[in-house]
Amino acid sequence: MKAVINAGGKGTRIASINNSVPKPMICIQGKPVLEHIIHNLSDNGFKDIIITVSHMADVIVNHFGDGSDFGVRISYFYEKEQLGTAGALFKIKEQLTEDFLLLNSDIIFDVDFDRFINFHKRKKGLATLFTHPNSHPYDSSLIISDDSNSVVTWLAKEDQRPPYYKNRVNAGLHIISPSLLERKIDSEKIDLDRQLLKPLASSNLLYSYDSPEYVKDMGTPERFYSVKKDFEDGIIFKKNLKRKQKAIFLDRDGTVNEHVGFLKNIDQLRLFSDVPDAIKKINSSEYLTIIVTNQPVIARGEVTIEELNNIHNKMETLLGYSGAYIDGLYYCPHHPDKGFEGERKEYKIECNCRKPKPGMLLKAADEYNIDLSDSWMIGDSKNDILCGKNAGCKTGYIGKEADFDCTLKGESLKAIIDKIL
Numbered sequence: 275m276k277a278v279i280n281a282g283g284k285g286t287r288i289a290s291i292n293n294s295v296p297k298p299m300i301c302i303q304g305k306p307v308l309e310h311i312i313h314n315l316s317d318n319g320f321k322d323i324i325i326t327v328s329h330m331a332d333v334i335v336n337h338f339g340d341g342s343d344f345g346v347r348i349s350y351f352y353e354k355e356q357l358g359t360a361g362a363l364f365k366i367k368e369q370l371t372e373d374f375l376l377l378n379s380d381i382i383f384d385v386d387f388d389r390f391i392n393f394h395k396r397k398k399g400l401a402t403l404f405t406h407p408n409s410h411p412y413d414s415s416l417i418i419s420d421d422s423n424s425v426v427t428w429l430a431k432e433d434q435r436p437p438y439y440k441n442r443v444n445a446g447l448h449i450i451s452p453s454l455l456e457r458k459i460d461s462e463k464i465d466l467d468r469q470l471l472k473p474l475a476s477s478n479l480l481y482s483y484d485s486p487e488y489v490k491d492m493g494t495p496e497r498f499y500s501v502k503k504d505f506e507d508g509i510i511f512k513k514n515l516k517r518k519q520k521a522i523f524l525d526r527d528g529t530v531n532e533h534v535g536f537l538k539n540i541d542q543l544r545l546f547s548d549v550p551d552a553i554k555k556i557n558s559s560e561y562l563t564i565i566v567t568n569q570p571v572i573a574r575g576e577v578t579i580e581e582l583n584n585i586h587n588k589m590e591t592l593l594g595y596s597g598a599y600i601d602g603l604y605y606c607p608h609h610p611d612k613g614f615e616g617e618r619k620e621y622k623i624e625c626n627c628r629k630p631k632p633g634m635l636l637k638a639a640d641e642y643n644i645d646l647s648d649s650w651m652i653g654d655s656k657n658d659i660l661c662g663k664n665a666g667c668k669t670g671y672i673g674k675e676a677d678f679d680c681t682l683k684g685e686s687l688k689a690i691i692d693k694i695l
Contacts, residue, residue, distance in 0.1 A: 275319075275320060275372065275373060275374060275375055275391065275449075276320070276322045276323070276324065276369075276370065276372070276374045276375070277315050277320040277322070277323045277324070277374065277375040277376075277377065278323075278324045278325075278326070278363065278366075278370070278374055278375070278376045278377075279308070279311065279323060279324070279325045279326070279377055279378075279379050280326050280359060280362070280376070280377070280378050280379055281296070281298050281308060281325050281326060281327050281334060281379035282326050282327055282328030282329060282331075282353045282356065282357075282362070283296075283297060283328075283329065283379075283380075290495055291495055291498055295330065295333050296329050296330040296331075296333055296334060297379070297380050297493065298311075298334065298379035298380060299330075299333055299334060299337065300492070300498070302382070302492070302498075302501065302502050302505055303502075303505050303506075306337065307379070307380065307382065307492060308325075308334065308338075308379050309337075309338075309344070310382060311377070311379065311381070311382075311383075312338070312341070312344050312346060312348075313344065314383065314384065315346070315375075316344065316345045316346050318387040319387070320346070320375060320387075321345070321346050321347060322346070322347050323341060323346050323347065323348045323349075324348075324349050324350070324351060324366060324369065325338070325348060325349075325350050325351075325379075326350075326351045326353060326362040326366075327350055327351070327352055327353070328352070328353040328354075328356060331350070331352060334350075335350060349369075351365060351366050355462075356463065357462060357463055357464065358463040358464045358465050358466070358469075359464070359465055359466035359467070360464040360465065360466035360469065360470050361462060361463050361464040363376070363450075363455055363464075363466075364455055364459070364464065367452060367455040370452045370455065371452060372452065373394065373449055373450065373451050373452070374449070374450055374452070375387075375447070375448070375449055376447075376448040376449075376450050376466075377446060377447050377448070378446040378491065380491050380492055380493045381445070381446045381447070381489055381490065381491045381492070382488070382489075382490055382491075382492060382501050382504075382505070382510060383445075383447065383487070383488060383489040383490075383510075384487065384488050384510045384511055384513060384514045385404070385447070385485065385487040385488070385489065385514060385515070386485075386487065386514055386515040386516045388516075389483075389485070389515060390402070390404060390447070390449065390483055390485070391449065393423075393481070393483045394449040394481070394483070397423065397424075397481040399424075399451075399474075399478070399479045399480055399481045400450070400451045400453055400454045400474060400479040400480065401448060401449065401450045401451065401454060401471055401474060401479070401480050401481075402448065402449045402480075402481045402482070402483050403417060403425070403444050403445075403447075403448055403471070403480070403481070403482050403483065404444075404445045404446075404447035404448070404483050404485065404489060405417050405419075405442045405443060405444055405445060405482045405483065405484050405485075406442070406443065406445050406484065406485055406486060406487070406489060407441040407442060407443070407486070407590075407599035407600065407601060408441070408443050408445075408490075408599065409554075409557065409594075409597040409598070409599060410594070410597065411439070411441040411442075411443055411590075411591075411594040411599070412591075412594055412595060413431060414431070414443040414444075415428065415429060415430045415431055415443060415444055415467065416428075416429040416435060416439055416440075416442065416443060417429075417442050417443060417444055417482050418439070418440065418442070419442070419481070419482040419484075423481050423482050423483070423484070424478050424480070424481055424482075425474070425475050425476075425480040425481060425482050426475060426476050427475055427476070428467070428471070428472040428475045428480075430467065430468060430472065436587075437588075437591070438540075438584060438587040438588040438590075438591045439587050439590070439591055440583075440586075440587050440590055441590040441591070441593070441594050441599050441600075442482065442484060444467070445489040446489065446491060447489060448466075448471075454470065454474075457470070485515065486513065486515075486562050486601035486602065486642065487513050487514055487515055488504070488509065488510045488513040488514070490504070508560075509559075509560050512560045513560070515642060515643050516643070517643070518643060518644070518645040518648070519562055519642050519643055519644045519645065520560060520561050520562070520644070520645060520648045520649050521561055521562040521563075521564050521601075521638065521639075521642065521644045521649040521650075522556050522561045522562070522563055522564070522649065522650045522652060522691070522694070523564050523565075523566050523635055523638070523649065523650065523651045523652065523662070523667065524563065524564070524565050524566070524600075524652050524653070524687070525565075525566065525567060525629075525651075525652065525653030525654060525655070525658045526565055526566075526567035526589075527567065528653070528654035528655070528672070529652060529653050529654050529658075529672055529687055530545060530546065530549050530553075530565065530589065530687065531543050531544055531545050531546065531549075531589065532544045532545075532546060533654070536570075536571050536574075536576065537571070537585065538571055538576050538577050540581070540584055540585050540588055543585055543588050543589060545589070545592050545593070546686065546687065548686055548687070548688040549593075549598075549687055549688070550592075550593055550596030550597070550598045551596070551598075551688060552686075552687045552688035552691045552692075553593060553598040553599070553600070554596065554597055554598040555688075555691050555692075555695055556691060556695070557598060557599060559695050561649075561650075561695075562601040562602065562642060562644070563599070563600045563601050563602075564600065564601055564602040564603070564604070564638050564642075565586075565589075565600055565602070565603040565604070565605075566603075566604050566605075566629070566634040566635060566638070566651075566661075567603075567604075567605045567606070568605070568606050568628055568629050568657075569582060569605045569606060569607055570606075570607075570608070570609035570628075572607035572608075572618065572621055573607055573608055573609035573617060573618055573621035573622055574609060574614065574616070574617055574618075575616035575617050575618050576616070579607070582605065582607075586603060586605075601642075602638055602641075602642065604627075604634040604637060604638055605634075606625065606627040606628045606629070606633070606634060607621050608621050608622070608623055608624075608625040608627065608628050609621065609622060609628070610622065610623065610624050610628075629657045629658060629660070629661040630656075630657040630658075630660035630661045630664060631661065631664065632661055632662075632664040632665035634661075635651065635661065635662070635665040635667065636665060639665075646665050646666045646667050647666050647667070649667045649668070650662070650667055650668045650669065650670055650681075650694060651663075651665065651667045651668075651669050651670070652669070652670035652671075652672065652687065652690055652691075653670075653671070653672065654671070654672040654673055656676070656677075656678055658671075659671055659676075659678055659680045660678075668681040668682075669681045669682070670682040670683070670684065670690040670693075670694070671683045671684075672684060672685070672686060672687060672690065673685070682694070
């Protein structure tokens with residue numbers, strides 16, 4: 275599979291770091307960002323690379339040449355005039371005879387490309403987006419997908435968005451079929467997102483591959499220094515799903531949000547004031563942040579799946595406003611007791627996911643390659659602690675008194691996270 279790297283932008287937002295070189299040639303740990311990208315691609319089997327260049331193109335071409343010094347073959351497309359984020363693709367489409375990887379030149383990543391490519395092949399769409407949560411969803415384009423990962427709505431920054439939404443954004447990695455380049459677009463300057471990909475929403479031709487792996491752009495000074503620190507701390511390497519992950523599993527009610535009994539209405543959800551800071555601290559560590567929650571209100575017929583999703587969207591939106599995010603969320607909709615008015619019989623079963631059973635944690639471990647023995651389960655009830663123990667995790671109990679053993683105790687989520695990290 276060929277890789278196409280967009281490297282023609284001027285990088286005006288990050289010029290204060292170094293304006294003597296084009297943005298992708300700014301160094302992190304002694305190497306240009308673009309060199310980190312090319313090494314990563316080479317290590318993952320991408321040997322044929324096309325780089326689109328424009329602003330200060332000679333700096334890039336002189337450094338990389340034909341790519342032989344870096345174990346790859348590099349060719350270049352020179353944009354004499356800015357063609358937008360996709361215009362160059364139409365100029366080189368004769369070279370793109372098979373599905374190809376398209377990425378921006380200002381991102382640092384370490385991902386399991388085998389998973390990404392296999393997902394794209396299974397879905398057989400025209401394009402697959404690599405999506406993930408980020409720390410600023412409020413000013414990012416949002417990708418909304420259905421249960422089959424087909425993108426149903428693409429909300430650009432300028433689009434009106436709902437009050438609450440799932441924190442999933444396009445990370446800047448794409449796999450694209452050359453068939454997409456047969457589409458007729460009249461303008462020379464073409465915007466990849468707005469003119470090529472966004473129109474595919476709700477067509478079952480655009481899919482979202484969701485992953486918690488490390489993909490961040492360094493296009494602003496603040497993000498540059500954040501990525502630089504993550505490099506120094508070794509976090510980027512560790513987040514690749516080929517490697518065993520560590521997770522901090524969090525109960526929801528009484529741990530993340532105030533306990534109100536059975537939470538049935540979206541207006542009842544209120545985060546504890548120190549929870550965003552606690553989760554931000556996890557986000558900055560090598561741990562994944564995963565919510566696991568019993569939701570018998572589904573089986574009781576008191577809340578629909580759609581209403582529960584909206585409640586969780588509110589939680590993600592509120593966290594996002596504070597720069598925090600969760601990597602995954604699992605809920606158990608079941609409840610074994612039967613014979614009540616309004617109940618949904620299909621959920622009135624004995625299951626393996628209702629805490630204290632460990633089913634949700636085991637499922638997350640399978641999907642995210644998590645080492646449960648090196649992970650934590652934190653909650654405010656005995657069932658949370660037993661669930662963690664049943665999964666083989668270390669445990670943290672939120673509360674002053676407990677008639678059961680756990681690894682750590684604290685009066686709040688933040689208190690426990692501070693002790694773990």
